Amino acid sequence: MKLKNNFFLFCFVFLSFKSLWAQQQTDINYETFLNVIINNHPVSIKSNNIARYGELQFKAAKGIYDPMLSANYDNKYFNSINYYSYANAEIKQPLFTSQYIKAGYDFSNGSFVNPENKTNQYGLPYIGFEVALLQGLVIDKRRSELLKSRHYKEYYSAEKLIIINNLLFESSQVYFDYLFFDKQYVLNNFFVDLAKQRIGLIESLANIGEKPALDTVEAKILLQSRLFDLQTAFMEKNKKLMELNSCLWQNGFPDSILNKAFVDSLDLYFIKSKQLISNIVNNAEQVNPLLLQYKAKQNILEVDKKLKREMIKPKLDLNYNLLSNNYATVNPVFSNNNYKWGANLSFPLFLRNSRNEYKMSDLSVKNNLLELNSKSNELKYKQLGLLQTIEVLSNQIDNAQNMVQMSKLLFEAEKLKFSNGESSLFLLNTRESKWMEFELKLLEYKTKYIKTTLNIAYLNGGLISSNWLN
Numbered sequence: 001m002k003l004k005n006n007f008f009l010f011c012f013v014f015l016s017f018k019s020l021w022a023q024q025q026t027d028i029n030y031e032t033f034l035n036v037i038i039n040n041h042p043v044s045i046k047s048n049n050i051a052r053y054g055e056l057q058f059k060a061a062k063g064i065y066d067p068m069l070s071a072n073y074d075n076k077y078f079n080s081i082n083y084y085s086y087a088n089a090e091i092k093q094p095l096f097t098s099q100y101i102k103a104g105y106d107f108s109n110g111s112f113v114n115p116e117n118k119t120n121q122y123g124l125p126y127i128g129f130e131v132a133l134l135q136g137l138v139i140d141k142r143r144s145e146l147l148k149s150r151h152y153k154e155y156y157s158a159e160k161l162i163i164i165n166n167l168l169f170e171s172s173q174v175y176f177d178y179l180f181f182d183k184q185y186v187l188n189n190f191f192v193d194l195a196k197q198r199i200g201l202i203e204s205l206a207n208i209g210e211k212p213a214l215d216t217v218e219a220k221i222l223l224q225s226r227l228f229d230l231q232t233a234f235m236e237k238n239k240k241l242m243e244l245n246s247c248l249w250q251n252g253f254p255d256s257i258l259n260k261a262f263v264d265s266l267d268l269y270f271i272k273s274k275q276l277i278s279n280i281v282n283n284a285e286q287v288n289p290l291l292l293q294y295k296a297k298q299n300i301l302e303v304d305k306k307l308k309r310e311m312i313k314p315k316l317d318l319n320y321n322l323l324s325n326n327y328a329t330v331n332p333v334f335s336n337n338n339y340k341w342g343a344n345l346s347f348p349l350f351l352r353n354s355r356n357e358y359k360m361s362d363l364s365v366k367n368n369l370l371e372l373n374s375k376s377n378e379l380k381y382k383q384l385g386l387l388q389t390i391e392v393l394s395n396q397i398d399n400a401q402n403m404v405q406m407s408k409l410l411f412e413a414e415k416l417k418f419s420n421g422e423s424s425l426f427l428l429n430t431r432e433s434k435w436m437e438f439e440l441k442l443l444e445y446k447t448k449y450i451k452t453t454l455n456i457a458y459l460n461g462g463l464i465s466s467n468w469l470n
Contacts, residue, residue: 027262028260030172033248034168034172036248037171038168041248041249044164047159050160050163053156055156061145061150062146062149064142064145065094065146067094068091069091070091072086073087074086083111085107085108088105097136097139097140098317106123106124106126109121126321126322127321128321130318135310135313135316141307151296151299151300155297157292158293158296161461162290164463165458169454171247174247175247176447177447178241179262179265180266180443180444180447181239184443185230185233185237187436187440188233191436198222199216199219202425219425266446266447270449273453273454280456287460288379288459288461289464291375301364304361308361311357317343318343319344320340321340323338323339379459393449397446400438403442404438404442407434407435407438410434411428414427
C-alpha cells in the first residue's frame with residue numbers, strides 16, 4: 001500500500017514538472033522575446049564580436065609597451081683569417097612616450113675590427129636610456145595609438161549598443177503589430193459571435209411571425225461582412241506572426257514560435273507606456289549610443305590632433321649608456337667615469353608636411369564636433385515632436401474610450417427597443433457597427449501610443465535594456 005502511494009506521488013510530481021516545463025516552452029512575453037533576440041540573433045552576436053574587436057585592439061595597443069629583446073651577430077672569415085666578429089644583445093623597455101631604459105652586451109674582436117668598437121674577450125656590458133627632448137616628449141605615435149585604442153574600445157562598444165538598439169526597435173515594432181492584429185482578430189471574432197446570435201434570434205422570431213423573413217437576409221449579410229473582416233484580420237495576424245518568427249533564433253537557426261502562446265496584451269503595455277513617458281519627462285535623459293559613438297570619435301580625433309601638433313617640433317634625441325670595465329666578473333660594476341652618449345637633432349626647414357597635417361586634423365575635429373551637435377539637436381527635437389504626438393494620442397484615446405462607452409450604451413438601448421418591437425434591425429446593426437468601429441479605433445490609438453513610446457525609448461537608447469517597459 002505504501003509503495004502504491006509513493007508511485008502515485010511520483011506520478012503527480014512528474015506530471016507537475018512536465019506541465020510547468022511545457023508552459024515554459026510554449027509561453028512567451030515581450031521580455032522573453034527581447035532576451036531571446038539579444039542572446040541568439042545573428043545581428044546581436046555580430047555586435048558582441050564588434051565590441052570584442054575593440055577590446056582586442058586595446059590589448060594589442062598595450063602590447064606596444066612590452067619589453068623588446070633583440071640580438072644580432074655578424075662575422076667575416078676569409079683566407080683563414082677572422083676579419084671581424086660582432087655580437088650584440090639588448091633588452092629595451094619603453095616608458096611613457098619616447099623614453100626607454102635599456103641594458104645590453106657588446107662583443108667584437110678580429111684582425112680588422114675598428115679599435116673604437118673592439119672589446120676584450122669578455123665583452124662590454126652596459127645600461128642606459130634613450131629620451132626624446134623635443135618632438136615626442138609630450139606624446140608620440142606609440143602613446144597616441146594606446147590612447148586612441150582606449151577610445152576605439154568605447155567607439156566599438158557604442159557601435160554594439162547602436163546595433164542592439166536598432167535590432168530591438170525593429171523587432172519590437174513587429175511584436176506590437178502582432179499584438180494589435182491579434183487583438184483585432186479577437187474583437188472581430190466577438191462581433192461575429194454577436195452576429196451569429198442575432199441570426200438565431202431573428203430566425204426564431206421570424207418563424208413565429210414576430211419579425212419579417214427579410215430581416216434574416218439582412219442579418220446574414222451582416223454576418224458575412226463580419227466574417228470577411230475576421231478573415232482579413234486572421235491573415236494580417238498570421239502575416240505578422242511570420243515576421244515575428246523571423247526575429248527569433250536558437251542555436252544558430254530560426255526558432256519557430258508558431259506553437260507558443262503569447263501572454264501579453266496591448267492594454268498591459270499601454271499602461272506601462274504611460275508610466276515610461278512619465279519617467280522620461282521627470283527624469284534626466286538617457287544618452288543615445290549614437291552620441292556616445294560621436295564622442296568617442298571626437299576623443300580619437302583630439303588625440304590625433306595632439307600628435308600632429310607634436311610633430312611640428314624639432315627632433316632632439318639623447319642616448320646615454322653607462323659602461324662596465326670590470327671584465328673578469330659576472331657582476332659588472334658601472335661608473336659614471338665610463339660612459340657613451342650621443343645626441344641627434346633634425347628639423348625640416350619649411351614644416352609644410354607637419355603644419356598642414358595638423359591643420360587637416362584640426363578640421364576633422366571641428367567637423368566631427370559639428371556633426372555631434374547636429375545629431376544631438378536632431379534627436380532632441382525628434383523626441384519633443386514625439387512627446388507632442390503622445391499628448392495628442394492621449395486625447396484621442398480618451399475620446400475614443402468615451403465613444404466606445406457611449407456607442408455601447410446606444411447599442412444596448414437599441415437592442416432593448418428592438419426586442420420590444422420599437423426599432424428595426426437596420427438601426428440595431430448600425431449601432432453595433434459604430435460600436436465596433438470605435439473599439440477598433442481605440443485599439444489603433446493605443447497601438448500608436450505604445451509604438452510612439454517605443455520610438456522615444458529608442459531615441460534615448462533605452463531599448464538596450466530588455467525591461468524598458470517593466
